[in-house]
Amino acid sequence: MTSLDPYQLNSADRQPTEPSSDGSRTGAVRTLLWVVLVIGLVGNMVASYSERAALVHLVCGVVTALSVIALVMQRLRGRR
Template sequence: MATMDPYRLTSGVESTDPATTDVTRNDVVRTVLWLVLVISTVGNMVASYGTASTAIHLACGVVTALCVTALVTRHLRGRR
């Protein structure tokens, strides 16, 4: 008697449709934006705890603001 594995992540039927298995350009861009956002936020936090100059704080802040703006813009355009 066959039993279903409750820890299996797939439904048992593998899809061969390339449209559903490929990673799109939008997925890559969104992932890179999130990665840069996290890195710039952590960099700003490290600069705050250390004795970094104001230029480093401003650079991290500008990168963070640009990433947030790009992510919000992409999200709002994707809803249309």
């Protein structure tokens, strides 16, 4: 029985694409950004439980915010 679904992709509908040369580099950068994000979050949590100065919280917060911004920018750039 033939499928009448107009949204189904067939192998004939697909166009060959060239593999991206920076694909592995992008994956490595994304992994590094996630690691930095987790380190910033954990550092901020540890600083919360210890009686450290506000400077430690500020530094961890800035690192976390910058890594989130970089991840969002990378995601939006990849969608184009």
